[in-house]
Amino acid sequence: MAKKNVADLLVDVLAGAGVRRIYGVSGDSLNGITNSMHARDDIDWVHLRHEETAAFAAGAEAHLTGALAVCAGSCGPGNLHLINGLYDCHRSRVPVLAIAAQIPSAEIGSGYFQETHPEHLFAQCSHYCELVSQPEQMPRVLEIAMQTAISKRGVAVVALPGDVALRDAVERAPRLRFSEPRPTVCPSDDELNILADLLIRSERITILAGAGCVGAHAELMELAGTLQAPIVHAMRGKEFIEYDNPFDVGMTGLLGFSSGYFAMMNCDLLLMIGTDFPYQQFFPKKATIVQIDVRGEQLGRRTKVDFGFVGDTKTTLRALLPRLKQNDYKAHLQESLEHYRKARKGLDELATASGGTRIHPQYVARVLDRLAAEDAVFTCDVGTPTIWAARYLTMNGKRRMLGSFTHGSMANALPQAIGAQVSQPGRQVISMSGDGGFAMLMGDLLTLRQHQLPVKLIVFRNDSLALVELEMRAAGILDFGTALHNPDFTKIAEGAGLLGLRAETPDQVEPAIAQALNHDGPALVEVPVPRQELSMPPTITFEQAKGFGLFMMRAVLSGRGDEIVDLAKVNLLR
Numbered sequence: 197m198a199k200k201n202v203a204d205l206l207v208d209v210l211a212g213a214g215v216r217r218i219y220g221v222s223g224d225s226l227n228g229i230t231n232s233m234h235a236r237d238d239i240d241w242v243h244l245r246h247e248e249t250a251a252f253a254a255g256a257e258a259h260l261t262g263a264l265a266v267c268a269g270s271c272g273p274g275n276l277h278l279i280n281g282l283y284d285c286h287r288s289r290v291p292v293l294a295i296a297a298q299i300p301s302a303e304i305g306s307g308y309f310q311e312t313h314p315e316h317l318f319a320q321c322s323h324y325c326e327l328v329s330q331p332e333q334m335p336r337v338l339e340i341a342m343q344t345a346i347s348k349r350g351v352a353v354v355a356l357p358g359d360v361a362l363r364d365a366v367e368r369a370p371r372l373r374f375s376e377p378r379p380t381v382c383p384s385d386d387e388l389n390i391l392a393d394l395l396i397r398s399e400r401i402t403i404l405a406g407a408g409c410v411g412a413h414a415e416l417m418e419l420a421g422t423l424q425a426p427i428v429h430a431m432r433g434k435e436f437i438e439y440d441n442p443f444d445v446g447m448t449g450l451l452g453f454s455s456g457y458f459a460m461m462n463c464d465l466l467l468m469i470g471t472d473f474p475y476q477q478f479f480p481k482k483a484t485i486v487q488i489d490v491r492g493e494q495l496g497r498r499t500k501v502d503f504g505f506v507g508d509t510k511t512t513l514r515a516l517l518p519r520l521k522q523n524d525y526k527a528h529l530q531e532s533l534e535h536y537r538k539a540r541k542g543l544d545e546l547a548t549a550s551g552g553t554r555i556h557p558q559y560v561a562r563v564l565d566r567l568a569a570e571d572a573v574f575t576c577d578v579g580t581p582t583i584w585a586a587r588y589l590t591m592n593g594k595r596r597m598l599g600s601f602t603h604g605s606m607a608n609a610l611p612q613a614i615g616a617q618v619s620q621p622g623r624q625v626i627s628m629s630g631d632g633g634f635a636m637l638m639g640d641l642l643t644l645r646q647h648q649l650p651v652k653l654i655v656f657r658n659d660s661l662a663l664v665e666l667e668m669r670a671a672g673i674l675d676f677g678t679a680l681h682n683p684d685f686t687k688i689a690e691g692a693g694l695l696g697l698r699a700e701t702p703d704q705v706e707p708a709i710a711q712a713l714n715h716d717g718p719a720l721v722e723v724p725v726p727r728q729e730l731s732m733p734p735t736i737t738f739e740q741a742k743g744f745g746l747f748m749m750r751a752v753l754s755g756r757g758d759e760i761v762d763l764a765k766v767n768l769l770r
């Protein structure tokens with residue numbers, strides 16, 4: 197039998213566990229691994245232009261499939277570039293293994309060329325991070341890393357010096373042969389009785405549901421019906437909760453709907469299920485708060501909690517439902533639904549082609565929603581595209597929506613779209629990109645042609661870092677450092693081998709998007725949108741209103757009268 201080296205064994209273990217690809221940028225210290233992959237057809241090397249893209253792409257794959265995804269970076273700067281993307285994966289709790297190649301083992305500690313210490317660098321964005329310094333540690337350390345990423349949901353890192361990867365392996369094969377355990381977690385009988393009793397005694401109940409409700413749609417609907425409770429969703433729960441949901445009253449938070457905000461503020465009992473909705477100021481102060489989460493450490497993180505239960509949503513609701521009684525108090529649900537209908541109507545009225553030659557970004561999102569495939573995957577950049585996606589994309593149980601919702605990093609949409617398209621080749625993948633976010637990792641536009649990925653990029657061109665500008669205004673600060681002098685993105689797209697289209701006026705939006713979606717290959721649609729398309733919070737506080745006033749004054753004082761007219765126009769047109 198041919199001799200196996202440590203890298204061969206590493207690739208064997210990954211392929212044996214069902215990993216089909218590694219995203220990365222090659223380098224000398226990774227040669228052992230890329231060389232081992234070269235001759236195999238069961239695992240691909242997905243060559244990207246930036247390691248941050250590799251980490252985001254792996255995270256998107258893991259999010260869509262639920263299975264472990266892998267990225268790699270060469271020693272020093274190569275793996276350092278992974279870090280921001282890995283933070284996103286870790287904080288979004290998706291299972292990702294990062295291989296951080298290391299400098300030659302004999303040089304560690306000498307301040308050698310490209311020397312860094314991955315064990316320290318990745319400590320904060322991983323559950324597990326270890327250096328393999330001798331062949332005897334392989335495959336055990338790798339398997340512990342994989343097992344940790346999968347069971348704790350998050351990132352694990354294996355640092356491997358290039359020379360160790362090329363040494364002869366001691367073990368010959370993977371040690372672990374079991375499939376992923378899927379335990380059920382349920383509160384005790386006593387706890388379920390306490391929970392049932394609480395719910396039976398309450399009238400005005402609101403449910404705040406999040407991504408932890410995945411796979412429990414039917415149970416959640418039955419619960420809401422029994423409790424006559426409106427369901428507010430946190431953003432990462434949108435893809436699993438909003439569809440086929442007669443109890444839906446929208447999202448809360450700064451990007452949310454007023455109906456979501458009031459349903460939470462006006463209840464007597466708030467039941468949080470599988471959510472880590474982060475904004476304290478949007479929780480009711482007087483209501484009784486009950487929280488169910490599969491992780492005990494999540495209980496009470498965001499608000500005061502009166503009753504906390506540890507359980508997975510599906511198992512817990514199944515055990516709880518037979519203990520409940522039908523709530524006869526219907527007014528709270530009816531009021532909340534009526535409020536939602538009005539809020540939805542108000543938002544829909546903003547998503548029209550009206551407004552002369554200006555294109556409202558809401559309209560672009562609405563057209564996209566209408567024309568996209570039944571099972572499309574959407575990614576949205578942190579910036580105003582997150583707002584348009586949250587408010588105007590309709591989920592249906594088959595579509596998916598990815599963003600950098602927890603870590604909140606710019607430039608996520610294109611890299612996530614790459615990971616989505618590579619791992620789901622037949623599926624329509626649409627990136628809703630900001631002009632700032634897109635430019636930040638624009639090098640990987642070249643990846644779309646290199647790997648023939650038919651991703652559709654919609655670039656919301658507002659020539660600014662608009663969300664930051666909005667925040668500056670709300671805080672009463674004169675915006676500064678937010679203008680973007682952009683190139684013609686369609687020409688850049690064409691130069692990179694994509695179809696490049698531009699919609700100049702509202703009537704060109706639909707044909708341009710339709711052409712891009714029907715195009716057999718990657719396409720970019722550049723859509724100029726107003727810089728100050730305001731996205732008002734559900735309730736505007738005095739402080740915020742004051743902030744806007746202050747901005748007007750400062751803008752006028754600084755002689756920027758034109759912009760005020762612009763702002764007024766946008767408001768008048770809305």
Ligand SMILES: Cc1cc2nc3c(=O)[nH]c(=O)nc-3n(C[C@H](O)[C@H](O)[C@H](O)COP(=O)(O)OP(=O)(O)OC[C@H]3O[C@@H](n4cnc5c(N)ncnc54)[C@H](O)[C@@H]3O)c2cc1C
Pocket residue numbers: 288405406407408409410429430431432433434447448449450451452469470471472473474488489490491494507508509510578579582600601602604605
């Ligand atoms: C620019 C920007 C603006 C934003 N504005 C808003 C906003 O206005 N409103 C908003 O809602 N969000 C907003 N977000 C997103 C926000 O930061 C959070 O990421 C989001 O609210 C969290 O959603 P979640 O609670 O569904 O998911 P997560 O944060 O992922 O929480 C899921 C919870 O479920 C638990 N869980 C997982 N599996 C299970 C299971 N099987 N059973 C039980 N529990 C389980 C987990 O332990 C975790 O506690 C914004 C993000 C950005 C980038």
Ligand SMILES: Cc1ncc(C[n+]2csc(CCOP(=O)(O)OP(=O)(O)O)c2C)c(N)n1
Pocket residue numbers: 577578579580581604605606607629630631632633634656658660661662663664
């Ligand atoms: C890596 C990173 N840098 C900076 C920020 C702060 N930030 C949040 S949104 C945003 C603007 C995004 O601009 P763009 O992509 O053009 O979207 P827009 O809001 O203009 O639609 C910035 C700078 C961030 N979240 N992440």
Ligand SMILES: [Mg+2]
Pocket residue numbers: 579630631632656657658659660661662
């Ligand atoms: Mg912008």
